[in-house]
Amino acid sequence: MATIFSKIISREIPADIVYEDEQVLAFRDINPQAPIHVLIIPKKEIPTINDIQPEDEALVGKLYTTAAKLAKEWGVAEDGYRVVMNCNQQAGQTVYHIHLHMLAGKPLGWPPYTEVMKQG
Numbered sequence: 001m002a003t004i005f006s007k008i009i010s011r012e013i014p015a016d017i018v019y020e021d022e023q024v025l026a027f028r029d030i031n032p033q034a035p036i037h038v039l040i041i042p043k044k045e046i047p048t049i050n051d052i053q054p055e056d057e058a059l060v061g062k063l064y065t066t067a068a069k070l071a072k073e074w075g076v077a078e079d080g081y082r083v084v085m086n087c088n089q090q091a092g093q094t095v096y097h098i099h100l101h102m103l104a105g106k107p108l109g110w111p112p113y114t115e116v117m118k119q120g
Contacts, residue, residue: 005041006045008027015028022043026041027039034082034106042060047098048093060098063085063098064100067083081102082108085098
């Protein structure tokens with residue numbers, strides 16, 4: 001069954017695409033949780049982290065190198081950014097096509113690490 005992400009890849013559904021190559025597509029999340037909230041997906045359909053095969057290792061790694069590339073281009077690499085991938089319903093996965101959330105542009109730690117360190 002086609003997911004919303006496969007429909008974005010095939011251009012059946014529009015998206016604010018910020019990066020694309022032969023293997024990966026990145027687009028802005030329609031419900032952003034930070035000033036920068038991008039979803040980075042493989043063009044190959046892999047439903048969950050549990051479905052990643054050894055031959056997918058380089059592709060999954062490319063999701064992370066794409067996040068690092070975008071963070072550098074957008075000037076947030078030094079301040080910091082978060083990347084998250086959920087697996088299955090209880091972890092909050094709603095689209096069964098693996099995707100890396102990249103969030104940046106505001107403090108994202110809770111509690112802030114410096115506050116934890118002050119508490120001892």
